[in-house]
Amino acid sequence: MAWGKGLRKVICEFDSIEVVHFLHLDVILESIPFKDLLLEIRNLMQKNWDIQLVHVLREANSVADRLAKGAVAMADDYTFWDSPPADVLPFLV
Numbered sequence: 001m002a003w004g005k006g007l008r009k010v011i012c013e014f015d016s017i018e019v020v021h022f023l024h025l026d027v028i029l030e031s032i033p034f035k036d037l038l039l040e041i042r043n044l045m046q047k048n049w050d051i052q053l054v055h056v057l058r059e060a061n062s063v064a065d066r067l068a069k070g071a072v073a074m075a076d077d078y079t080f081w082d083s084p085p086a087d088v089l090p091f092l093v
Contacts (some may be wrong), residue, residue, distance in 0.1 A: 015058040
């Protein structure tokens with residue numbers, strides 16, 4: 001999505017330090033959970049852009065946490081919003 005919108009400087013925040021670690025490895029081990037997703041992210045990272053992977057505490061990113069919990073109930077692979085969903089508005093600064 002960021003690439004398609006012409007964004008070339010991107011910071012990706014993860015609440016899993018393990019994911020950040022695995023994405024910085026030169027190899028993806030067969031035993032890593034969600035290996036295919038990590039490989040897909042790694043392929044996106046190879047594009048010509050400035051991308052930073054950052055670990056943040058879940059408590060520090062309540063909007064992303066709330067969106068992730070809501071995504072579990074959705075049947076779609078991807079959802080895009082023109083404005084934030086009403087249930088996350090109270091968490092925005």
